[in-house]
Amino acid sequence: MHQATPLIAIIVAGLVIAFIFSAVAVRLRVSPLVGYVLAGVVVGPFTPGYVADQGLANQLAELGVILLMFGVGLHFSVKDLMSVRRIAVPGAVVQIGAATLLGWGLGYAMGWSLGAGLVFGLALSTASTVVLLRAMQSRNLLDTERGRIAVGWLIVEDLAMVLTLVLLPAFFQGASAGTNIGVTLLVTIAKVGGFIAFMLIVGRRLVPAILHRVAHSGSRELFRLAVLSIALGVAYGAAVLFGVSFALGAFFAGMILAESPLSQRAAEETLPMRDAFAVLFFVSVGMLFNPSIVLTSTVPLLATLLIIIVGKSVAAYAIVAAAGRPRRTAFTIAASLAQIGEFSFILAALGTSLGVLPSEARDLILAGAIISILLNPLLFSIIFHFSRKLDEREGGAAAEVAPATASGHVVVIGYGRVGSLVGRGLIDAGERPTIVEVESDVDNLPVAEKADVLLGNAASPALLARTDLVNARMLLVAIPETFEAGQIVEQARAINPGLRIIARAHSEAEVDYLEARGADVAIMGEREIAKRMIEQARRTK
Numbered sequence: 001m002h003q004a005t006p007l008i009a010i011i012v013a014g015l016v017i018a019f020i021f022s023a024v025a026v027r028l029r030v031s032p033l034v035g036y037v038l039a040g041v042v043v044g045p046f047t048p049g050y051v052a053d054q055g056l057a058n059q060l061a062e063l064g065v066i067l068l069m070f071g072v073g074l075h076f077s078v079k080d081l082m083s084v085r086r087i088a089v090p091g092a093v094v095q096i097g098a099a100t101l102l103g104w105g106l107g108y109a110m111g112w113s114l115g116a117g118l119v120f121g122l123a124l125s126t127a128s129t130v131v132l133l134r135a136m137q138s139r140n141l142l143d144t145e146r147g148r149i150a151v152g153w154l155i156v157e158d159l160a161m162v163l164t165l166v167l168l169p170a171f172f173q174g175a176s177a178g179t180n181i182g183v184t185l186l187v188t189i190a191k192v193g194g195f196i197a198f199m200l201i202v203g204r205r206l207v208p209a210i211l212h213r214v215a216h217s218g219s220r221e222l223f224r225l226a227v228l229s230i231a232l233g234v235a236y237g238a239a240v241l242f243g244v245s246f247a248l249g250a251f252f253a254g255m256i257l258a259e260s261p262l263s264q265r266a267a268e269e270t271l272p273m274r275d276a277f278a279v280l281f282f283v284s285v286g287m288l289f290n291p292s293i294v295l296t297s298t299v300p301l302l303a304t305l306l307i308i309i310v311g312k313s314v315a316a317y318a319i320v321a322a323a324g325r326p327r328r329t330a331f332t333i334a335a336s337l338a339q340i341g342e343f344s345f346i347l348a349a350l351g352t353s354l355g356v357l358p359s360e361a362r363d364l365i366l367a368g369a370i371i372s373i374l375l376n377p378l379l380f381s382i383i384f385h386f387s388r389k390l391d392e393r394e395g396g397a398a399a400e401v402a403p404a405t406a407s408g409h410v411v412v413i414g415y416g417r418v419g420s421l422v423g424r425g426l427i428d429a430g431e432r433p434t435i436v437e438v439e440s441d442v443d444n445l446p447v448a449e450k451a452d453v454l455l456g457n458a459a460s461p462a463l464l465a466r467t468d469l470v471n472a473r474m475l476l477v478a479i480p481e482t483f484e485a486g487q488i489v490e491q492a493r494a495i496n497p498g499l500r501i502i503a504r505a506h507s508e509a510e511v512d513y514l515e516a517r518g519a520d521v522a523i524m525g526e527r528e529i530a531k532r533m534i535e536q537a538r539r540t541k
Helices: 006-027 032-042 054-074 078-083 085-109 114-125 129-138 145-177 181-216 220-241 246-258 263-287 298-322 327-336 342-353 359-393 417-428 461-465 482-495 508-517 525-539
Strands: 410-413 434-437 452-455 474-477 500-505 521-524
Touching (some): 006 032, 006 263, 032 359, 054 145, 054 220, 054 246, 054 263, 085 114, 085 298, 114 145, 114 359, 129 145, 129 327, 129 359, 145 181, 145 246, 145 327, 145 342, 181 246, 220 263, 246 263, 263 342, 298 327, 298 359, 327 359, 410 417, 417 434, 461 482, 482 500, 482 508, 500 508, 508 521
Parallel strands (some): 410 434, 410 474, 474 500, 500 521
């Protein structure tokens, strides 16, 4: 590496190595976060070879935190939270308290200070947004009641961590300076209140107005620049003018922007930049990790993993079950929260910079995050399988009707927005389709007299075989997950080479991908809309 360009070196090394490791992680069906952190370990001071500049890495990490928190705010949904507030709010608060107490207990046993145990416990109490959403999406759970509760739970955790990031510096810096902690906290709360009031009164009007004007200019580049300027400018202004953290400023910038009709476009336009700096943040965190902790502190590491995977899961299960929710919901929430991620990294970095968290505690947090993220898909599969067995034992599988074996039936994969329209249309036309849906708590599944319903993931060869594709005349793949749809199409083509397969796509690339896998036709919504518009235009001639 050329020593005269350390900034370029760390960006290039971080992104390239992160790409290699995350590609391997995705191939192994685990979160790419693991690859990002391992890339940081490779370029860090605890492994041989090139060592990146830690100071520059920390500055890039600050940008990463700002854009990460901006993204959290941008996707913050009061509506989603309010729909499940009765279980998500008390559940998340109690679970955070239980995990923090367990973490503090381990810290006490390790001989750490009260403050170190507190930060350590808080870092273990919050789950990774990226990992949870990935797990939910892979099982088509996001639009179900279970998915909404998990997302609402996560929103409460995020809000609690944002508040923690604001109050921790005031608490520990006030204590180290010998000043009255109560006064310091009150001053901090007053500053935060002033900032929030400013954003709600001024920012709420100014930010959407700026974006609206920029959007009307027609310049995509200017719009993208405006969004990034708002995110970074508000974060920096919050720190300089109000003395609050970059994280809080960025979070509120995203939250205010989320109320604008242009929020979806803002999220899409800034996603590549946010992702790139988020990668560099995780790389910088990995640089702090000493892998030898696995050998030198094996017992504390196992205890940390028990808190993350067992302690949090048991607490979450007990809370959801006590609220009277079905066991499948309790199991799903328990599995979703049995990992830690980005907020844990931010808290670990903050605790270290404040001089509160010992290096061993930081390494245990990072090791616990990496291992829990690796184990989460396996845990999710085990719990998902176990809950399904329980449902079958209790008669919950009664809705699974054996598919018709009559020749010439139509198989519909997915009963969401598109699949339900297709299914109802077939039923209205006198057909008896075989419908495969991953969730049993979908409200609008047809009754057994009108259609054959199978519950589960259609990408599973065993389940796909039950649809009797050999005797089917058509397969309609209506799920939005393109890679999963590709797997289904490929398996179906192998089962019945003469089967007509129609699949749903969202882009030209997805059309090519699905047709390469064996689909006869891949229908893209935008293309069909354009065709209808052209037809209407020609009719007016």
